[in-house]
Amino acid sequence: MSRSNSNIDHYSVWNYDSDLKLDSSEKIFKFVLEKSKLAPSAHNSQPWKVKLNGEKIEIFADASKHLKISDPLKRQLYLSLGCLAATVVSVCDAIGIAYDLNWSYDKSNSLACSIGLTTSSGVTLDKNLLNALHSRVTNRLSYKNTAIDPTIINDMKALLSEDGVVLKVITNSKNLDHVKKSLLQAMELAFSNKGFRQELAAWIRPSSKKYGDGMPGFTLNIPKPVSFLIPSLLKKINLTKVMMIENNKIVNETPSFAIISVKNDEPLDWLKAGFEAQRLFLFLTSKEIAFHVLNAAVENNEVKDGLRKRLSLSDHPVMIWRMGHPIRSVEHSPRR
Numbered sequence: 544m545s546r547s548n549s550n551i552d553h554y555s556v557w558n559y560d561s562d563l564k565l566d567s568s569e570k571i572f573k574f575v576l577e578k579s580k581l582a583p584s585a586h587n588s589q590p591w592k593v594k595l596n597g598e599k600i601e602i603f604a605d606a607s608k609h610l611k612i613s614d615p616l617k618r619q620l621y622l623s624l625g626c627l628a629a630t631v632v633s634v635c636d637a638i639g640i641a642y643d644l645n646w647s648y649d650k651s652n653s654l655a656c657s658i659g660l661t662t663s664s665g666v667t668l669d670k671n672l673l674n675a676l677h678s679r680v681t682n683r684l685s686y687k688n689t690a691i692d693p694t695i696i697n698d699m700k701a702l703l704s705e706d707g708v709v710l711k712v713i714t715n716s717k718n719l720d721h722v723k724k725s726l727l728q729a730m731e732l733a734f735s736n737k738g739f740r741q742e743l744a745a746w747i748r749p750s751s752k753k754y755g756d757g758m759p760g761f762t763l764n765i766p767k768p769v770s771f772l773i774p775s776l777l778k779k780i781n782l783t784k785v786m787m788i789e790n791n792k793i794v795n796e797t798p799s800f801a802i803i804s805v806k807n808d809e810p811l812d813w814l815k816a817g818f819e820a821q822r823l824f825l826f827l828t829s830k831e832i833a834f835h836v837l838n839a840a841v842e843n844n845e846v847k848d849g850l851r852k853r854l855s856l857s858d859h860p861v862m863i864w865r866m867g868h869p870i871r872s873v874e875h876s877p878r879r
């Protein structure tokens with residue numbers, strides 16, 4: 544895997560020209576394809592291949608980026624592809640282009656969905672959505688101890704559009720305690736697994752801007768000098784106790800959590816759940832609410848079952864994130 548190329552600016556995708564002129568179909572497709580890179584993905588692995596087939600954008604799974612240890616069922620991979628599909632359609636919405644999204648999960652050729660674009664309708668820019676796309680970021684810091692406005696939570700629920708995807712927002716103290724305990728238990732169990740640490744180490748990057756994927760130390764609150772050592776330290780030493788000090792702090796300094804569950808725990812529903820999650824992230828960004836996915840609990844069956852029971856969830860939780868008012872802004876991660 545080629546991860547570093549010092550000639551490419553892996554951060555330029557986060558900028559956009561407010562005087563954008565998309566006056567040909569070719570420019571529109573180029574813009575949508577380029578901006579699809581803004582999608583979040585597990586470990587910033589960007590586990591996809593995006594192809595243009597006539598007027599259709601096709602999204603395929605890239606098996607070479609599968610996180611085999613932390614994501615044995617490819618659930619995180621399909622959630623990430625769903626985030627990518629939502630990014631493509633949100634870019635279309637942001638420039639006023641009509642589209643037709645078709646989920647086409649097919650194990651044999653790894654095609655996850657295709658999105659047909661109608662470029663003849665002309666372009667109208669939605670600056671708020673363009674801003675949200677370009678400022679969405681995972682914020683792994685502590686959050687302020689202030690509640691999220693209930694109207695924002697109601698609006699989040701109203702945004703869901705895919706069948707079989709359910710959102711639960713946790714704000715009451717008893718349920719917050721259950722979620723916090725489950726997340727910390729799952730993270731501790733994951734970090735205690737040598738294979739998990741080794742796989743994670745392969746996606747943590749030193750705080751340098753030359754890498755096109757993975758998580759640079761500055762996105763993980765790791766001081767710059769330590770960021771150059773952490774990938775090899777993580778591989779060799781069990782740093783669970785040290786990592787859990789920071790995890791305990793940020794999980795406890797969180798006023799609310801969102802849990803996305805699906806009716807059927809299978810790829811099509813994972814795609815749809817990822818799709819809804821990214822649309823919610825863009826909405827939260829537009830409301831200046833910070834968020835941070837913590838998915839270890841959904842990959843540990845015991846912890847997940849305990850959480851389902853305690854929260855009386857009848858569906859399968861597949862994505863959990865912290866959310867709250869940010870203490871400060873954080874930097875973007877790279878894209879290939």
Ligand SMILES: Cc1cc2nc3c(=O)[nH]c(=O)nc-3n(C[C@H](O)[C@H](O)[C@H](O)COP(=O)(O)O)c2cc1C
Pocket residue numbers: 581582583584585586587619620622623626679680681682683757758835836837838839875876
């Ligand atoms: C399906 C999925 C699972 C994720 N799981 C975690 C997680 O367990 N822990 C974490 O810190 N970040 C998690 N993330 C956040 C990604 O690491 C992050 O999106 C990626 O590094 C890109 O950074 P950005 O969101 O700031 O663009 C997840 C993201 C997705 C889409």
